Amino acid sequence: MSKFKIKAFFAQLLALILAAPMIAWAGGGGGPFDAGTFSAIKVGLVVFAIFSAWLIKDKMGLPLPKLIQAPLLWIICYIGFRVILQPPIPFSLLAMYMGVCTVCIFLYCSLTRPSWEEFSHPIAVMLREDHATAKMSRYATFLIIPGLIAAQTYNQMLPKFGEPIELRTVHPAPPASINVHKKLVTLQTAENPFRIGDDGNYLKVGDEQKYFGGNAWTGDVPKFLQEVQQGGVVFFGTAGCFFCHGDNLDGKGPFSFAFNPIPANFADPGTISQLQETFVFWRVAKGGPDLSREAFPWASAMPPWEKHLTTNEIWKVIIFEYWHTGFFPRTWG
Amino acid sequence: MLNLSGEKKKKVGAWLLLSMIGMLVLLPFAPAVVMAAEEAAVEEAKEPEKAKDVFYKEEGEFGIVSGPPAGELVYPDDYGSYGDFQSRTIIWISNQQHLYFGSFVLAVPMFVWVMELIGILQYEKNPKVGKKFDDLAHEMMKISLTAYSVTAILGGILIFSFLALYPGFFRYLSGIFKPVMHIYALLFILESGVLYVYYYGWDSMNDGNGDWKWSHLSLGTILNAVGIVLMVMANTWVSFMMSPAGVDAEGRFLGDIWKVMHNPLMVPVVVHRILGNAAFGGGVVAAYASFKFLSAKTLEEKAHYDWMSYIAMFMGILALIPLPFAGYWLMREIYAYRQQMGITLMGGLLAWVFIMQATMIATLFITVNYYLFQAMGRMPGSERYYKYFKVLLAILVVATIAWLTPHTLVMTPAELKAMGGAQHPVVGNYGVMSAKNTAINTMITTTVVSFIIYQRSNFKLTVPWAWKGNIFLAMLILGAEVNILFLGVYGYFIPANVRIGLSVPQVASTLSVLFIGVAVNTKMLKGAESIGEIRWGKMSVRGAYALFMLAVAFTWTMAVMGYLRSSVRLHWHVNEILRDNSPWAFTNPLGYAGNINSLNVLLFWTMLLFVFWLSALAGAGKKKVEAEEAAAAAVGKAVPAGSH
Secondary structure (H helix, E strand, C coil): CCHHHHHHHHHHHHHHHHHHHHHHHHHCCCCCCCHHHHHHHHHHHHHHHHHHHHHHHHHCCCCCCHHHHHHHHHHHHHHHHHHHCCCCCCHHHHHHHHHHHHHHHHHHHCCCHHHHHHHHHHHHHHHHCCCHHHHHHHHHHHHHHHHHHHHHHHHHHCCCCCCCCECCCCCCCCCCEEEECCEEEECCCCCCCCCECCCCCECCCCHHHHHCCCCCCCCCCCHHHHHHHHHHHHHHHHCCCHHHHCCCCCCCCCCHHHCCCCCCCCCCCCCHHHCCHHHHHHHHHHCHHHCCCCCCCCCCCCCCHHHCCCHHHHHHHHHHHHHHHCCCCCCCC | CCCCCCHHHHHHHHHHHHHHHHHHHHCCHHHHHHHHHHHHHHHHHCCCCEEECCCCCHHHCEEECCCCCCCCCCCCCCCCCECCECHHHHHHHHHHHHHHHHHHHHHHHHHHHHHHHHHHHHHHHCHHHHHHHHHHHHHHHHHHHHHHHHHHHHHHHHHHHHHHHCHHHHHHHHHHCHHHHHHHHHHHHHHHHHHHHHHHCCCCCCCCCCHHHHHHHHHHHHHHHHHHHHHHHHHHHHHHHHCCCCECCCCCECCCHHHHHCCCCHHHHHHHHHHHHHHHHHHHHHHHHHHHHHHCCCHHHHHHHHHHHHHHHHHHHHHHCCHHHHHHHHHHHHHHHCHHHHHHHHCCCCHHHHHHHHHHHHHHHHHHHHHHHHHHHHCCCHHHHHHHHHHHHHHHHHHHHHHHCCCCCCECHHHHHHHCCCCCCCHHHHHCHHHHHHHHHHHHHHHHHHHHHHHHCCEECCCCCHHHHHHHHHHHHHHHHHHHHHHHHHHHHCCHHHHHHHHHHHHHHHHHHHHHHHHHHHHHCCCCEECCCCCCCCCCHHHHHHHHHHHHHHHHHHHHHHHHHHHCCCCEEECCCEECCCCCCCCCCHHHHHHHHHHHHHHHHHHHHHHHHHHHHHHHHHHHHHHHHHHHHHCCCCCCCCCC
């Protein structure tokens, strides 16, 4: 193993570790790259990392010992999830991801008998042998591990002033039926009355796809798009939903960051596309004050729109939301 | 022990046995006949009141009121307690323990039946191999027998707990299921009778692959059939509690017990539990074999238990692979039955329990693959494939991360703001069903690939079309995975009802790899040149621990999912019919639920280790007697001279 190879390897490694936060900063909103370029850079970085590893291992003939590979892999995973992945993920998710990585790195080191021996042999030497190097590493290990545990304990015991963690139920179960404008709406079976096709019949969920991408605001449009148009009027006019839910329905309206939690992002595949139209009807009509018992911690600034909109307006704004985002409501048919 | 010498005695013995079983089979129908007579008498006596079924529509909508209303339970009159301790937790633990052992004693006979059948079929070709399988089946039955009495004791404890702590609820449920309660009890007698004849007749009825052996296997068939019927009946009670049918809105029984039993969630629950039981049985037997493998003193013993653990693991995995699909079907039916239930489970209050379950499922698949990698360590020639292990592991890690990503995140308000919404723009995409389906199908496909490698690891292919076969296999696996990924991504752009349909081609891709891939691989291995025999007993201890982990993960999954299925009823004993008015009607905090589930797992394994120890004790006694007999026989024999 030549000194040149070792130097080259460590230089690459260092460059990789240092580059990650810089690239993350560059794409973190105020940086010079737009989101698309930034994603391309991230993909490029991962490809480069894999290529470098292959180059170092197979071409430069520098197989890293498993005992070094393991922490190095762990650090790379950590940088990936903590720094490269933007916006930052919550700590609970990071802990889950790192838990999986930690277990799998251990499994990787013990996949076969030779790799397990390679991994465990230096540990056995460190624990058993009596020569100076073994002794020194033994002392260092027995100092570092308790030290790390002590630091972790200290950190945990430190008083924290941030808001506590909330296990918020984002999609609480709806009631079986609700009363809106003195009419009973059974949420399991009710249908949107404005889901009407060109032939005047009920438009099955999925069939509205042909109207996606069109302009609902030009002259003579089909019946369905007329309903969308009126729903849009409610969204941007009568109710002014866009102040919170945003022009693009992405939850980033001008008022949104004044709320805690911030308003729902309908453009995300995890919100309205996972729900039946009747669920959305319930949320719009009843708002935060009528959240069900399980909707802990009942944190919602959504007004009960039944007090301001007619039942028809509520159904129409729902049609508009699905049309605008290009999602379909959940059905079981 | 039966004395079966002599043709006449054999015939008499066989007739006696058959008549006894015949009588036992007919026994459960006695209460049904009596009930039918009772019902006819009631019908004649007065003009029946009719009421609307809460579930059945159209033709079967109305039924004759045949029972009292569910009424309102009152605390403390209809509930019992021991001090301040939650009565619900006592029921929870006793129920879970009974279910564990019940599953075990129902699953092991399935496993044993297959082993015995293989033994019989192998006997003609190779009596030694046939005997090996037969001994394995016999050994497992021995453990099952001890566990059987534990199951009965736990069943008794459960009944007493219901009577003491939830008398009002138990009164209602036993009133509804009155027509079949005694059938259930009598089926138990039948099950016990057949079980004892099956176990104690093992040696007496063992004539290799002759008529007696086949008769013995038939007993195993009856045993399994009765076991499955028992399980189906017990499942109808829990599925009735989730999705009642055959009663009116007041909870009055409408006279048709089949409607009560055949409630909307009954079939998917039954299918899911049968598969779950089979997987669990395989896992526990594998854990037993691993336990024996780790404690074995000789290489011969190690080899036996290494082989046994492999067979058990294999059986468990066969049932595990279709299990996620059965679970998916069950969830679909739950959503279709009540939207609220589905949302509470997967997106709402209980979503985090699903993440716990997802962790366990991922653990199962990673462990199976890891075990196969370890098992290949004892196969000469497997070194060729070592380089692929890390690739397979990396695929599993990526799939696991997608599989585990929750839809509802735990975070501080500051983290929520930093993220820009409740869902993360990148990993938020993994929180929905499209990603989950893709992840689980990828995990299963990867597991099948590991198995294909395992199959060929100590062979050199000799068929002339080997290279074509390899290309076909590579294309099959790659094509399936591309299809799974494509459909996963496509699922984000289509309506939910179509998206659910996409799971079918995804599963079809996975199953194609499983069935076609394994079949082609097996065909390619025909006449293959062996690089060396499998060195049974030489597996690393990590492989044995992996199997232990597999079995523990099975039991943990059962605890978590059982809790989930039960708590989705929220404050209802019987959904929308009988309200839980006890002080324990609230949903448990996650931490408490996690602790009780873990306690259940710990309790089960403690008891099971006791059962393993008991069986080892019996085995040790037998070995000692054999050694003494051998020593006694050796007395007086000539001893060859030797040096000292």
